Each structure stands twice: as C-alpha cells, then as structure tokens.
Amino acid sequence: MTQLTLFADIILPIAAPIAYTYRVPLMLNDFVCIGKRVVVQFGKHKIYTGIILKIHTNPPKTGDAKYILSVTDDLPLVTEANLKFWQWISDYYLCTLGEVMSAALPSSLKLTSETKIVLNKYADQQDVVNLDDKEYLIWEGLSIKGELSIKNVADILGIINPMPYIKKLIEKNIINTVENIIDNYKPKTETIVELTEKYKSDQTLLKDLFENLEKKAPKQLSLIMNIIYNENRNKVSGNNINLQQLLKDSNSNQTALNTLKKKGIVETKIINVSRINQKDEKYKQIDFTLSEIQNTAYNQINEKFKEKDVVLLHGITGSGKTEIYIKLIEDTIKQNKQVLYLLPEIALTSQIIIRLKKYFGNDIGVYHSKFNENERLEIWHSVVNKENTKNAHFKFNKIILGARSAIFLPFDNLGLIIVDEEHDPSYKQNNPAPRYNARDTAIYLAKLYTAKTLLGSATPSIETYYNAKANKYAIVELSKRYNDVKLPEILIADIKEETESGTMKSHFTFKLFHHIQKALKAKEQIILFQNRRGYAPKLECDICNWVLHCRQCDVIMTYHKNTNQFKCHYCGYVTSPPLKCPECTSVELKLKGFGTEKLEDEMPTFFPEAKIGRMDLDSTRSKNSYHKILSDFDEKKIDILIGTQMISKGLDFDNVSLVGVLNADSMLAFPDFRANERSFQLITQVTGRSGRTKRGISIIQTKSPNNQIIQQIIKNDYINFYNNEILKRETYNYPPFYRLINITFKHKDINKLHKAASYLADNLKDALGNKRILGPEIPIISKINNEYIKCILVKIDKDISITKTKQLIVNYINNTLTINDYKPLRIFIDVDPY
Ligand SMILES: [Zn+2]
Ligand SMILES: [Zn+2]
Structure with a gap:
C-alpha cells in the first residue's frame, strides 16, 4: 500500500503573517494531528517548536516544503477549540496566530534554537543519576558552561534536533528555560515539623512540657512555640514553614530538634509542596449561608442565565459578591464542568485565593505570570482532559483562578467564567501583541464552550453597563452591603x-x-x-523652570530617595541628582510634588x-x-x-x-x-x-x-x-457608540516617521473619509527609548463594516511597509485601545 504524502500548516511563535507549510515524513504520518507540537527548521540555522494547524495533501505553490523534524507530543497540546479561539483573537485584534501562540503557551512549551537553558539547582539528585547518554551530555555541558542555547546543545550532540531530549529534561525538572528563572522557586518536596498527635491533643501535657523546658532547654521551647504558631498560621495562609525556615525563625538548631524527636514530642514529615497537589484538608473549614439579599441575587443570576449568556452582577463595595461566586462555582463543578475565575492581578488578591482555598481546597489551581515555569506548566497540564494527563503527578483541575493570561489554558469542559472587577484596566494587554482585553475575549471563549459568563463589579465599565441596558447582557443588582453595614x-x-x-x-x-x-x-x-510612586515626581529649577527629563524619553524623571536617584518609569533609565541646572547653572533645584515614598518618609x-x-x-x-x-x-x-x-x-x-x-x-x-x-x-x-x-x-x-x-x-x-x-460618549463619538483602532508608528528618524504616518493617514482618509481618521498626532509621550512616536486614531461608526474596515487598515499598513523608505518603521495596531 502506498502511503499518502502529507503536508502540515504550522503556526510558529513569531509575528509571521501566515502558517508555514511543511512536509510530513512518511514515518510520522500516523503521529501528526492537529494541535500537536512539532519541531521544524526555519531559515538556515534556526529550529522552532510550532503547532499543527492543518493537515492536507497540497504541496506549497512555490518552492519545496521542508520536512518536519519531529513530533513533540503524544496527544494534542491544544484543542481544536483552543485553535478556534486563537484564530478569533488574531482576527479581532489584528495580530498573527504566531503572536497569539506566543502569548498563550508557557515558554518551555515553545522552545526555539535561541532558547537558553540552565540547570535547575533544585533538581532531584536521583533523577540526575538516571540520565541516558544524550541527556547526560547536556547535563555535563550545563555543569561546565552554566548556560546553553538549544543551538549549542544541537552542536554538542551533533544532531539537528535536540528538542526531544530537552523536553524530557524539562519534564524531569532537571533544567529550566532562562527567561523563567523567577525568584522563589518551590521545590517539589519539603520537610516540615509537626507536634506528634499525643501532644497535639493533650493541652495539659503540653503545658507541663513548657514549664519543664523553660529553664532547661530554651532552644527546644522556642522550637515548639514556633511550630504551634506556624500551625495556627497555616490554617489561614495555607503555607507550610519548612524545616530550615523554622530553625531560623526559632533561633534553634538540629540538635534541639533531634532531642525533641527522640522524646516523641515532634515528628518531621516530607510533604509535597507542588502548588496544585497540596493535601490540606484543613482548608475545608469555612461554611456559610448566603444572606437573604445575597440569596435573591444568586437566584436571579441563575434565572437570567436561562435567557442570557452574560450576566452583570452590579454589587456595591462590600456587598459580598465573593460568596455568590462561591455558590455558582460549586454548582458548576457539581455538574462536572470547569470554572475560570479571572481576577485583575492575581498577586494583588491573595486574600481571595485564601478564601476560595478554604472552601474548595485542592480543586483550585492558580495561574499567573509571576509564577515560575514549572508551576505554570503544572497548571497547563492540569486543565486538559484527564486522559491527556498521562503524567501521573498532573492532577485534573476544576477551578482555575487566574490573571488575564489564564484565558489561554486548554480547558476541557468549561461551564462558567467569572470576570471579577470586570472594569479593571489590567485586563487589557497593551504590549506586546495580541493587545487583547481578557474580559471581552472571555465572553467569546465562553461561547465556544457554551458556558456562561458572569461579570462582577461595583463600578462597571461604561461599555458593560451599556450592554446590560441594551439587553445584550442581563443585570443583577446588589445594592446593600453585607450585614447591612453602611457605605463609608x-x-x-x-x-x-x-x-x-x-x-x-x-x-x-x-x-x-x-x-x-x-x-x-x-x-x-x-x-x-x-x-x-517614588518620592517626588519632578525636579524643577526655581530660576528658569527647567525640568529634569529622561534623555531617552519625553518623560519627566521621578526621584527615588532610597536609591538617591532619578528614574524614568518608561524605560528604566536612572541618573544621579544634577548639582546645578544645565540651562542656567543655578543651584536652586527643587523637588516638586509627592509620591508614596515621600509620604512614607x-x-x-x-x-x-x-x-x-x-x-x-x-x-x-x-x-x-x-x-x-x-x-x-x-x-x-x-x-x-x-x-x-x-x-x-x-x-x-x-x-x-x-x-x-x-x-x-x-x-x-x-x-x-x-x-x-x-x-x-x-x-x-x-x-x-x-x-x-x-x-x-x-x-x-x-x-x-x-x-x-x-x-x-x-x-x-x-x-x-x-x-x-x-x-x-455619544456626543463625541466614543465607545460604545464608535469603535476605536489606534495605529502607532515608532522610529528613531523623526522625518521618516512623519512622512510614513502622513502617507498612511492620507490613504486611510481617502478610503474611509476624513471624519473617521484623527491624526497623525504626536502623543502626550512623544519619545520612548530614543524612538519617536506618532499615532493615528481610527473611529469606526456603525454605518460601515468593522470587519472590512479592519482588513482595509491591515492592507494599507502592509502597503506602507513595502515602500523602501518606510520599511524599517515599526507599526503597531491596537483594537479597542483602552
Ligand atoms: Zn535653571
Ligand atoms: Zn526613559
């Protein structure tokens, strides 16, 4: 039987406008499948991890297709629903699929030949012993050099494609990719110390012990006090204190600990501290009933979900929205469906994590860009279909708490998305592309899964409230504070x-x-x-009014007293305080205004x-x-x-x-x-x-x-x-009545910038009419990092097709970039730039 010659369109994590076609080696025919990762060569020397978008039998029209080097996954890493979601983001926000892929995947899932790797210093020594020959060579190389690119690894092994080995080493936790070395890496296991059951349950025994130790063994006493203190704290924070920290905190030592162990007073335990595998039954300790008002709102939400896919919960500050969320989450997971709970910035809401963990214990996974790669990878694998999690230590997660990037997780069976504080500007990603708003994309994501979306806020965004008024969304009001406490x-x-x-x-x-x-x-x-933030927002000359600006940006520099330096909050440039005014040489330089640091001071x-x-x-x-x-x-x-x-x-x-x-x-x-x-x-x-x-x-x-x-x-x-x-908004043609698209030009040569921006603006004015194009204008901040900036704002009314207008804008930008003089310009498109 002759085998078919297959081709696959591959998304690469770069800004290339199209998916590239590669040829599938016959021996891999049975292994390729949409959503799996593959390794391919791109250009002369680079290799990339890409994702299969399409499999077909059509050779590319021009040139020969290169072969796929290897298939990375046994099962698809992203689902077809994911890919559809990516496509929607790419169409709506005018970016490439590669840019969406880049934003969506944790970086160790999208390795390229430039990716740098290092040894994971917390690696399990046992795992290191069990390496095969090639893995050992990589380990050895890293031990000597400290850091290697994947290209270096290819050279060491004498092969083109070392990705399969890299993948295994990452899965074994032996290496890390460099961009992900964030502080506070949590090792997989930790030793903790607890009182033995005997002492836990008998208060008198404990009291006698205290009196006994107070005179004879203060180090042992301090150790026990700290253990008890920590145990009480754990109930709240869910964080276990490890052995080293405990000894440090209690100013005690190993000898004291060993003595207590021998006496049967304390015991050490090795626990799994993997972020999503915490055992912690102790979280399950809060229970509550909804107040009458909360209960009414909860029933209303359920009623309204029967008719509408999106409900806005407009509840004043302190009205107890979280309890209502908890009930809705509970209902959803009872139906064996997943919940995505989006928060503006997860680090900023650890209180909510604690509250939800108390209630749901281990069913909760947290996904946030401040977490390190291993943690993110665990969560990534924890939400896909159970059968897909072949690796036993990846648990299936029903509830994901996340910041905006959590919308990219490969959910199996999503039933509800909650967007808390839906008005928050941090749902919008400004840079790099895709410049998406997580609230708006979440509504589309829910649609893909026929799930429901609940938007919550005390101060809804104008657009959301408008949609609720226009009956596009349903609305439920919660206008009293919990326990009837009055607003301040x-x-x-x-x-x-x-x-x-x-x-x-x-x-x-x-x-x-x-x-x-x-x-x-x-x-x-x-x-x-x-x-x-900072100490004072500006330094001004009292004589000539000169103000200290960043030399790379059109931005006033902020004084930070703790470092005694001025800092640019846009490019990070720092400089020492000048002794005299560079304009008039006066020494009368004064700090003006105040920031948080000065208040504290x-x-x-x-x-x-x-x-x-x-x-x-x-x-x-x-x-x-x-x-x-x-x-x-x-x-x-x-x-x-x-x-x-x-x-x-x-x-x-x-x-x-x-x-x-x-x-x-x-x-x-x-x-x-x-x-x-x-x-x-x-x-x-x-x-x-x-x-x-x-x-x-x-x-x-x-x-x-x-x-x-x-x-x-x-x-x-x-x-x-x-x-x-x-x-x-209606009078001045702003959202929700008009759609806005912002086009930003950046370049070091201000003349080229002016010309290119005018050229594009003129073209757009001809095509769309003068009134729809504002600019080109110089924005409030006209220069960042030595690059000048110009903007064009496109205002799109309901009379013209948004899809056609977007396509037209993209075409005109591409056309502008074909002109030789304008080729080096950087042009960014921001759809809904707010
Ligand atoms: Zn001066
Ligand atoms: Zn600057």
Whole structure:
C-alpha cells in the first residue's frame, strides 16, 4: 500500500503573517494531528517548536516544503477549540496566530534554537543519576558552561534536533528555560515539623512540657512555640514553614530538634509542596449561608442565565459578591464542568485565593505570570482532559483562578467564567501583541464552550453597563452591603481653602490629619491612597523652570530617595541628582510634588507612634513581598498603609476605619476620554476599603470639591455618573457608540516617521473619509527609548463594516511597509485601545 504524502500548516511563535507549510515524513504520518507540537527548521540555522494547524495533501505553490523534524507530543497540546479561539483573537485584534501562540503557551512549551537553558539547582539528585547518554551530555555541558542555547546543545550532540531530549529534561525538572528563572522557586518536596498527635491533643501535657523546658532547654521551647504558631498560621495562609525556615525563625538548631524527636514530642514529615497537589484538608473549614439579599441575587443570576449568556452582577463595595461566586462555582463543578475565575492581578488578591482555598481546597489551581515555569506548566497540564494527563503527578483541575493570561489554558469542559472587577484596566494587554482585553475575549471563549459568563463589579465599565441596558447582557443588582453595614461616609477636604487658611501640614489637610489621629487613638487602621510612586515626581529649577527629563524619553524623571536617584518609569533609565541646572547653572533645584515614598518618609514626623507600610510597584517586586505587606497589615503590625492603585483591588480588612485619598485632582485632569470613568472607579474602590464591619469614613482631598465626578462619588451615584458619561460618549463619538483602532508608528528618524504616518493617514482618509481618521498626532509621550512616536486614531461608526474596515487598515499598513523608505518603521495596531 502506498502511503499518502502529507503536508502540515504550522503556526510558529513569531509575528509571521501566515502558517508555514511543511512536509510530513512518511514515518510520522500516523503521529501528526492537529494541535500537536512539532519541531521544524526555519531559515538556515534556526529550529522552532510550532503547532499543527492543518493537515492536507497540497504541496506549497512555490518552492519545496521542508520536512518536519519531529513530533513533540503524544496527544494534542491544544484543542481544536483552543485553535478556534486563537484564530478569533488574531482576527479581532489584528495580530498573527504566531503572536497569539506566543502569548498563550508557557515558554518551555515553545522552545526555539535561541532558547537558553540552565540547570535547575533544585533538581532531584536521583533523577540526575538516571540520565541516558544524550541527556547526560547536556547535563555535563550545563555543569561546565552554566548556560546553553538549544543551538549549542544541537552542536554538542551533533544532531539537528535536540528538542526531544530537552523536553524530557524539562519534564524531569532537571533544567529550566532562562527567561523563567523567577525568584522563589518551590521545590517539589519539603520537610516540615509537626507536634506528634499525643501532644497535639493533650493541652495539659503540653503545658507541663513548657514549664519543664523553660529553664532547661530554651532552644527546644522556642522550637515548639514556633511550630504551634506556624500551625495556627497555616490554617489561614495555607503555607507550610519548612524545616530550615523554622530553625531560623526559632533561633534553634538540629540538635534541639533531634532531642525533641527522640522524646516523641515532634515528628518531621516530607510533604509535597507542588502548588496544585497540596493535601490540606484543613482548608475545608469555612461554611456559610448566603444572606437573604445575597440569596435573591444568586437566584436571579441563575434565572437570567436561562435567557442570557452574560450576566452583570452590579454589587456595591462590600456587598459580598465573593460568596455568590462561591455558590455558582460549586454548582458548576457539581455538574462536572470547569470554572475560570479571572481576577485583575492575581498577586494583588491573595486574600481571595485564601478564601476560595478554604472552601474548595485542592480543586483550585492558580495561574499567573509571576509564577515560575514549572508551576505554570503544572497548571497547563492540569486543565486538559484527564486522559491527556498521562503524567501521573498532573492532577485534573476544576477551578482555575487566574490573571488575564489564564484565558489561554486548554480547558476541557468549561461551564462558567467569572470576570471579577470586570472594569479593571489590567485586563487589557497593551504590549506586546495580541493587545487583547481578557474580559471581552472571555465572553467569546465562553461561547465556544457554551458556558456562561458572569461579570462582577461595583463600578462597571461604561461599555458593560451599556450592554446590560441594551439587553445584550442581563443585570443583577446588589445594592446593600453585607450585614447591612453602611457605605463609608465620604468627606471632602478642600486643599485650596486649607492652603489659604494655613492649616495644611505638608500634604495633609487638617481634616485628614485630625481623622488619622482619631483612628490611631482608637487602634483602628488607615489606608492612604496616592497614585504616584517614588518620592517626588519632578525636579524643577526655581530660576528658569527647567525640568529634569529622561534623555531617552519625553518623560519627566521621578526621584527615588532610597536609591538617591532619578528614574524614568518608561524605560528604566536612572541618573544621579544634577548639582546645578544645565540651562542656567543655578543651584536652586527643587523637588516638586509627592509620591508614596515621600509620604512614607514624612509619616514619622507627624505620627511618631504609628507603624507605616507602603505598597506600590517598587515595594512589591518579588512574588512574596506583596503577601508579606498584606499579612502584616492583617495582623495589625502596620497601622497606616500607604499605596498606589494596588490597594484599591479587592482587599478586605475588618479594622480599617479610615481611607484617605491625598490628591483626587491629578486623576481627573488626565487627558483621556476615560479619565472620568477611571477616577470614579478608582476612588469608589479605594474609599470602599473603609468600614467593612462597621461604618467607616473616607476623606477625599481635592482642590475642586464641586467637581461633578467627586460629587457623584460622595453620593455613590453610579446611575447619574453613567447617564452623564454615556451622553458624552455619544456626543463625541466614543465607545460604545464608535469603535476605536489606534495605529502607532515608532522610529528613531523623526522625518521618516512623519512622512510614513502622513502617507498612511492620507490613504486611510481617502478610503474611509476624513471624519473617521484623527491624526497623525504626536502623543502626550512623544519619545520612548530614543524612538519617536506618532499615532493615528481610527473611529469606526456603525454605518460601515468593522470587519472590512479592519482588513482595509491591515492592507494599507502592509502597503506602507513595502515602500523602501518606510520599511524599517515599526507599526503597531491596537483594537479597542483602552
Ligand atoms: Zn535653571
Ligand atoms: Zn526613559
């Protein structure tokens, strides 16, 4: 029997506009299948991991097809539903399938010859002993060189395609890809210490022991105290303390431990700390019943899901949306379906993780870009069909909690997607492509699985509320706080008035200052919100008004006191404080404005007794620092927490009675059609952190107390806010009435940039009409990293086809890039750029 000659179209993780056709070697005919990964050569020297999009018998029209080098997977890595989803993202957001693949797959699933690998220092020595010849050669090479590219490995082994060996070594946890070396790698197992059952259950025995050890063996006592302390903590945090940490924390040693073990007081256990395999029955300890109001909302949601695929749950801050989510999740997994619970930024919501883990225990997997590769890989494998998880230690996961990239996981049987805080801007990926909005793509994803989508927010985005009003989505309102606690009383502190009357203390109005003192006295906690990080946002010359700018960007540099340096928040460039003004040589250089770091710095002068914490991008760089600040605040080791918008997201602390917004005006003044919406959302969310168990106070400092938005915030008047805003959107042709597409040009040569942008704008104006094209314009930030920037904004009304218009834009851009002079330009398309 003659075998068919097969060809396969392969998606490669690059921005190439098309899938490339490769020839399937006859011996691999039975192994190829849509959704499996293959290794192929691309260009002269490179090899890539790609995904099979299509299998057919048509040779490429031009040239010979190269052969596929190997098939990586036994079973498809992505499903046909995934590929359909990718295609939709590619069509909607005008990017290539390769770019979607790049965003979708954890990086060790898309190796190329440039991928760098290193040894995993936590590798199990036993696994290293059992390597085969080729694997050993790779291990040896890495031991000597430290780091190798996959191309290097190919040279060492003398073969073109070393991917199968690399794959095995990654699966064995012996090597890692370099871009994924993130701090806090969690090894697979850990040793922990616990009290033996005898001492756990008998309090008198324990008490006698304490008295006994107090005099004779303080090191042993300290060890036991720490074990008990940790056990209580674990119930809340779910984090086990390992042996080394325990010995360090208790200032004890191995000898003391061995003695206690011999006496039968403690025992050591080796536990699996794999993120998704935690045993932890102890999570299953909260139970609750919904309040009457919550229950009504829950029933309404179920009713409305019968008619509509998308329901908006509009519930004020503190109304207890999470409990309703939990019930809906429970219902869904009972039907043996999966749930995707999206959160704006998972690191920012560890409280929610803890709450859900308490309820669902091991059924929950968490997926986030801050996690390292092994953790991400585990989750990836944990959501696909059970039969697909041939590797025994990959468990099947029913509930995934994730930030936006979790929409790319290869779900088997999705039943419900919850998009919590659906209005949050961090659902939008700005860079690189695909520039998608996870909320909007989630709605399409749910459709693919005939699943339901629940959008939740206290301050819904204008588009979502419009869709609900237009009956595209159903809406359920939850307008009372849990336990009937009242929303905080919101007070205005007039900065202008207090400046005139001389009652300001640095950045604090007397009103805010007074309430901080009051709260401190009552032993209540305080959150202060200032939406600027760093110490001072600018350095200005008092004589000539010169301002320090980044030399690579059109951006004012921010002063960071802890490093005594100015930093550009766009390109990361840092510089030391200049001694004199470069324009007029004056030494009268002054720091202007204030950021979170300065607030933190000044606090001890005004509130010497208070313990201060700060939460912003600078103080939370590593994965656990965020968690640490929160648990310190939770345990009342911090009285006043200062933060940027990070503190607005879903934090729930019982003891916070005061929230202060230091400067509301800077947000409202932002030149963007969404400035009002963002300010309303952000300030409402921040002030909503106050008074979760009894009524609290929030104070907004502003120079314009009569501003309409501020007045609407005080009255918690979302409806009025929405009505005003939607009218403006309609009048000025903005979403949801018009679609926006932003086209950005970048290049070092400003003349070429001008010419190319004008050329494209003229073409688009001819094709679509003048009124639909704005620009080319120079954006607020006109230069980043020495590249100049220009933008064209396309406004698409309902009279013309969106699909045709998008195609036309792509064609004109491609046409522009064929002109020799414009070829080196970088052009980016952003659909729904907000
Ligand atoms: Zn000057
Ligand atoms: Zn810069």
